[in-house]
Amino acid sequence: MKVAIFGLGYVGAVSGACFAELGHEVVGVDVSRAKVDMINRGESPIVEEAIADLTVAAVKTGLFRATLDAAAAVKASDVSLVSVGTPTAADGTPDLAYVEAVVREIGEALAGMVHPHTVIIRSTVPPGATLERLAPILEKASGETLGERLHLVFNPEFLREGKSVKDFHRPPFTIIGAMSDRGYDDARRLYAGVECEIIRTDPGVAESIKLLSNAWHGLKVAFANEAARILVARGIEPRAALEIFTRDTVLNISPAYLTPGFAFGGSCLPKDLRAMVSIAEARQVAAPIMKAALASNEAHLATAISAVRACGRRPAVLFGLAFKPGTDDLRESPFVALAERLIGKGYPLRIVDPFVDASRLMGKNKAYIEGEIPHFVELMATDAEQAVDEAEIIIFGHATSIDKGAILERGPGKIIIDLTGDEDLAACGADYRGVAW
Numbered sequence: 001m002k003v004a005i006f007g008l009g010y011v012g013a014v015s016g017a018c019f020a021e022l023g024h025e026v027v028g029v030d031v032s033r034a035k036v037d038m039i040n041r042g043e044s045p046i047v048e049e050a051i052a053d054l055t056v057a058a059v060k061t062g063l064f065r066a067t068l069d070a071a072a073a074v075k076a077s078d079v080s081l082v083s084v085g086t087p088t089a090a091d092g093t094p095d096l097a098y099v100e101a102v103v104r105e106i107g108e109a110l111a112g113m114v115h116p117h118t119v120i121i122r123s124t125v126p127p128g129a130t131l132e133r134l135a136p137i138l139e140k141a142s143g144e145t146l147g148e149r150l151h152l153v154f155n156p157e158f159l160r161e162g163k164s165v166k167d168f169h170r171p172p173f174t175i176i177g178a179m180s181d182r183g184y185d186d187a188r189r190l191y192a193g194v195e196c197e198i199i200r201t202d203p204g205v206a207e208s209i210k211l212l213s214n215a216w217h218g219l220k221v222a223f224a225n226e227a228a229r230i231l232v233a234r235g236i237e238p239r240a241a242l243e244i245f246t247r248d249t250v251l252n253i254s255p256a257y258l259t260p261g262f263a264f265g266g267s268c269l270p271k272d273l274r275a276m277v278s279i280a281e282a283r284q285v286a287a288p289i290m291k292a293a294l295a296s297n298e299a300h301l302a303t304a305i306s307a308v309r310a311c312g313r314r315p316a317v318l319f320g321l322a323f324k325p326g327t328d329d330l331r332e333s334p335f336v337a338l339a340e341r342l343i344g345k346g347y348p349l350r351i352v353d354p355f356v357d358a359s360r361l362m363g364k365n366k367a368y369i370e371g372e373i374p375h376f377v378e379l380m381a382t383d384a385e386q387a388v389d390e391a392e393i394i395i396f397g398h399a400t401s402i403d404k405g406a407i408l409e410r411g412p413g414k415i416i417i418d419l420t421g422d423e424d425l426a427a428c429g430a431d432y433r434g435v436a437w
């Protein structure tokens with residue numbers, strides 16, 4: 001393909017040399033004459049492993065050149081790839097001025113276009129920016145309607161500086177946030193020869209993956225460092241502990257616990273997070289992440305309560321009281337916390353959880369629920385069908401398959417507030433409301 005790459009910084013210079021290596025005809029565009037001249041001399045404008053040799057080779061074969069003339073580069077290309085900077089603006093938001101300027105320039109160069117063209121945004125932009133900010137600029141400048149001859153795609157970049165050539169060849173995945181089939185196909189063709197999974201999604205999701213990834217990586221580094229500070233304060237060797245910690249690929253380094261749902265609770269997670277915080281505080285070690293996990297969990301519970309309150313004070317039934325389905329462990333169950341607060345706000349509430357049998361509760365478990373909701377026995381309903389019929393709001397935490405069947409059959413016409421993300425409930429015809437989806 002013929003590709004114009006806008007911005008010859010860390011992303012653009014590496015992408016240009018690597019796309020040329022794949023056999024594409026690349027013209028790099030930059031406002032910096034120095035960078036353009038360097039590329040044309042076969043020199044890389046950035047320092048990176050393997051990039052110097054790759055640039056010389058690409059320029060020698062004639063497949064990689066650079067120019068200051070944006071319009072000519074666009075006109076000579078099938079695809080324009082935008083990799084200019086998106087620095088942080090004074091108010092903390094990403095500054096899209098360079099991306100917007102380049103998209104406008106590309107659009108103007110394409111006014112009156114004859115051949116189809118796809119614009120691929122590779123710079124990191126906040127979720128929503130491609131459709132809300134860049135698409136209107138491109139349409140206005142070009143006079144074209146997107147999806148006909150002109151296409152717009154968001155395609156995030158995952159390379160790490162220092163390893164960017166390797167990362168170009170072996171990315172974790174290629175994500176193509178496309179608004180049209182043609183845009184998707186053009187972006188996919190660009191990566192022919194790069195072995196990795198290609199995922200098609202919409203631009204907003206593609207934009208989010210990039211920010212989520214970097215936020216997650218930042219959180220991982222900060223978590224490891226915070227954990228090390230706490231452990232070392234107790235005389236434990238943190239590197240040994242964290243190395244073994246990462247070997248659990250079932251629960252620790254895995255997709256486990258990464259599906260949005262309800263707040264965490266139960267007898268272990270809150271207690272042990274509090275233990276980490278207390279060790280840190282006793283030794284004057286800063287542990288903002290451990291504390292924030294507890295605070296964020298509270299915020300999630302508050303979001304669920306707001307969702308119920310937004311429906312007005314109407315009869316409600318809560319499915320699920322124990323912290324997990326199939327157990328009667330009520331200690332620090334987030335459903336108990338939810339029920340307690342709704343009752344406190346005067347909600348007429350019934351609760352269905354067949355695994356919680358008041359007559360069998362003992363010890364700490366019994367003491368916990370009696371401390372939180374002393375009259376909980378009176379609220380428990382044993383007939384799920386009747387409980388659904390009597391309620392106007394169904395709050396779904398968890399249920400047996402039979403009880404869920406009662407909700408699916410008798411729930412339509414009522415409000416369902418889903419704390420878990422259950423697809424059957426979403427499709428059952430009720431007034432379905434997720435907590436954060």
Ligand SMILES: NC(=O)c1ccc[n+]([C@@H]2O[C@H](COP(=O)([O-])OP(=O)(O)OC[C@H]3O[C@@H](n4cnc5c(N)ncnc54)[C@H](O)[C@@H]3O)[C@@H](O)[C@H]2O)c1
Nearest residue numbers: 007008009010011029030031083084085086123124157161
């Ligand atoms: N650096 C990384 O490792 C990395 C990884 C993934 C994503 N990203 C994202 O990619 C984008 C680019 O990052 P970078 O590190 O390559 O930036 P950079 O600052 O190194 O390079 C940006 C280039 O764009 C050029 N430029 C600015 N305005 C221009 C215009 N109107 N026309 C042509 N060129 C113009 C600049 O002269 C500069 O050479 C950013 O959004 C960044 O967040 C970077």
